[in-house]
Amino acid sequence: xxxxxxxxxxxxxxxxxxxDAGSARAVSFVDVTVLRSDADAPxxxxxxxxxxxxVTIIDAxxxxxxxxxxxxxxxxxxxxxxxxxxxxxALLVAAExxxxxxxxxxxxxxxxxxxxxxADKKQVTxxxxxxxxxxxPPKPADAADALALAICHAWRGxxxxxxxxxxxxxxxxxAVKASRS
Amino acid sequence: xxxxxxxxxxxxxxxxxxxDAGSARAVSFVDVTVLRSDADAPxxxxxxxxxxxxVTIIDAxxxxxxxxxxxxxxxxxxxxxxxxxxxxxALLVAAExxxxxxxxxxxxxxxxxxxxxxADKKQVTxxxxxxxxxxxPPKPADAADALALAICHAWRGxxxxxxxxxxxxxxxxxAVKASRS
Numbered sequence: 001x002x003x004x005x006x007x008x009x010x011x012x013x014x015x016x017x018x019x020d021a022g023s024a025r026a027v028s029f030v031d032v033t034v035l036r037s038d039a040d041a042p043x044x045x046x047x048x049x050x051x052x053x054x055v056t057i058i059d060a061x062x063x064x065x066x067x068x069x070x071x072x073x074x075x076x077x078x079x080x081x082x083x084x085x086x087x088x089x090a091l092l093v094a095a096e097x098x099x100x101x102x103x104x105x106x107x108x109x110x111x112x113x114x115x116x117x118x119a120d121k122k123q124v125t126x127x128x129x130x131x132x133x134x135x136x137p138p139k140p141a142d143a144a145d146a147l148a149l150a151i152c153h154a155w156r157g158x159x160x161x162x163x164x165x166x167x168x169x170x171x172x173x174x175a176v177k178a179s180r181s
Numbered sequence: 182x183x184x185x186x187x188x189x190x191x192x193x194x195x196x197x198x199x200x201d202a203g204s205a206r207a208v209s210f211v212d213v214t215v216l217r218s219d220a221d222a223p224x225x226x227x228x229x230x231x232x233x234x235x236v237t238i239i240d241a242x243x244x245x246x247x248x249x250x251x252x253x254x255x256x257x258x259x260x261x262x263x264x265x266x267x268x269x270x271a272l273l274v275a276a277e278x279x280x281x282x283x284x285x286x287x288x289x290x291x292x293x294x295x296x297x298x299x300a301d302k303k304q305v306t307x308x309x310x311x312x313x314x315x316x317x318p319p320k321p322a323d324a325a326d327a328l329a330l331a332i333c334h335a336w337r338g339x340x341x342x343x344x345x346x347x348x349x350x351x352x353x354x355x356a357v358k359a360s361r362s
Contacts, residue, residue, distance in 0.1 A: 043284075047273045048273060071262060085265055088270060091228055092273075
């Protein structure tokens with residue numbers, strides 16, 4: 001059993017979804033939440049608010065892996081900087097704890113859960129609801145996206161992450177984990 | 182006397198310069214270093230390496246203010262994401278400690294130290310060397326840029342930062358400082 005925490009990074013809304021992944025594509029829902037920060041607060045306060053929220057969830061759920069959406073600078077430049085900084089913060093939080101980190105692109109996530117890389121938010125939410133056998137669709141979309149990231153990692157990312165990790169990187173993670181635990 | 186730490190953010194090279202600022206534009210050199218991370222390491226390891234280096238300097242120098250270069254997405258998209266993430270990390274480190282944070286654009290920094298917002302790196306380095314009465318120019322350019330950021334803050338940022346800070350933000354910083362010290 002692997003516990004996977006998915007992060008859909010954002011300063012205004014940051015989705016965090018946790019699932020357990022077993023053998024034969026079995027996945028089960030553990031937790032989902034959307035962290036928010038006040039748009040009027042200074043940037044450093046917003047990052048700290050989201051960071052503290054993420055750390056609380058990690059300490060409570062103890063994931064093995066953190067899967068984060070890979071950010072591209074193709075969208076609105078102002079919002080992408082904040083999004084990149086939240087993603088960087090999540091990477092840092094994972095690295096501090098020696099957790100495995102994986103990045104997945106939005107189209108990899110959509111393809112993994114719906115079979116179609118350009119699926120819309122409604123389709124992603126519907127599939128996440130069905131896959132995790134939830135009573136009602138997770139809201140807002142950031143919550144569903146975070147769970148979709150975790151499912152994507154369970155179904156395709158585990159192998160990819162290890163393929164992409166060198167012996168030195170594995171050794172480094174183990175050393176960090178030992179030194180900080 | 183105010184101790185100011187300037188950060189020229191970057192994943193490959195992150196300049197960190199520390200100065201003391203007194204009355205009547207008096208500034209004096211305290212420390213300068215360039216933090217580096219291995220380009221072959223995973224992103225999260227690189228962020229952690231730069232973060233640990235920055236924290237070590239902050240703990241040793243105990244600055245009152247952290248001045249960070251404001252990042253724009255006008256340059257190379259790939260490198261700007263890493264730069265933004267290092268800047269976000271520095272913001273977070275400052276916020277965790279309740280330190281005052283200021284962002285300055287590259288042209289504000291150049292104008293402050295050379296009188297000309299489009300000065301080149303050589304001019305900035307020469308002025309930093311003269312202003313701080315250094316025996317030799319700080320190298321590489323990232324080191325000079327970090328000191329220039331600190332000087333810029335000393336000469337124009339102090340007032341600006343307070344003008345830009347609301348009563349609530351001041352109260353927040355004081356509360357963070359109290360809770361974490």
